[in-house]
Amino acid sequence: MIEIKFFGRGGQGAVIASQILAKVFFVMGKYPQCFSVFGGERRGAPVASFLRVDDKKILLKCEITAPDEMIYLAPDLVDEKEIQSVLKPGGLILINNALTDNDFRALRKFRLALVDALAIAEEMGMGATINTAILGAYAKASKAVPMDLLEQVIKETVPAKVSANVAAAKRAYELTELFY
Numbered sequence: 001m002i003e004i005k006f007f008g009r010g011g012q013g014a015v016i017a018s019q020i021l022a023k024v025f026f027v028m029g030k031y032p033q034c035f036s037v038f039g040g041e042r043r044g045a046p047v048a049s050f051l052r053v054d055d056k057k058i059l060l061k062c063e064i065t066a067p068d069e070m071i072y073l074a075p076d077l078v079d080e081k082e083i084q085s086v087l088k089p090g091g092l093i094l095i096n097n098a099l100t101d102n103d104f105r106a107l108r109k110f111r112l113a114l115v116d117a118l119a120i121a122e123e124m125g126m127g128a129t130i131n132t133a134i135l136g137a138y139a140k141a142s143k144a145v146p147m148d149l150l151e152q153v154i155k156e157t158v159p160a161k162v163s164a165n166v167a168a169a170k171r172a173y174e175l176t177e178l179f180y
Helices: 014-027 080-086 117-123 131-142 147-157 162-175
Strands: 002-009 031-038 046-054 069-072 092-096 111-115 177-179
Touching: 002 014, 014 031, 014 046, 014 131, 014 147, 069 131, 092 131, 111 131, 117 131, 117 162, 131 147, 131 162, 147 162
Parallel strands: 002 069, 069 092, 092 111
Antiparallel strands: 002 046, 031 046, 111 177
16 A cells, blocks of 8 residues: 655645546556545645555545655645654655755655746646646656556646646656655
8 A cells, every 4th residue: 555645735736636646546446545634724724635545445544644655745844854753664755846955855865856846837827736747746756657647637637727737747747856
């Protein structure tokens, strides 16, 4: 079983990203289980979303406390001490980061991937909604989902700016930096 935890802020698309990724895994013949936790449901508030994926039905019904992978849509939510204490050894960390002053060297004992998903989303005219860009980066970093299948699911799922969302995913796939 793979357990993935998404961290973001309201308006970035963390919940939708986990749902799109769940659908990709479902189309691949896997069993996904996706759920979210909200604080005050408002733009900018911290949001966590959880995704479990397995080859067999998942009976577990609880929060993910020791994920295999952690995806940060908001780099200000990254807590290096928390990551080091809960992420499984060899785990993947994907962070939306402008690739400037913080390169997260302390986290390089894990599989670390960085992408400036916000710049990509803005370039595509999507504002701060970075969910499809972060998923393109995930496809490259994890190697768990084929990019063409991700593109197909984005086309079937997103309600607006479909071509911009697909382009954002492709661009993020190209620009993601891997540190492992």
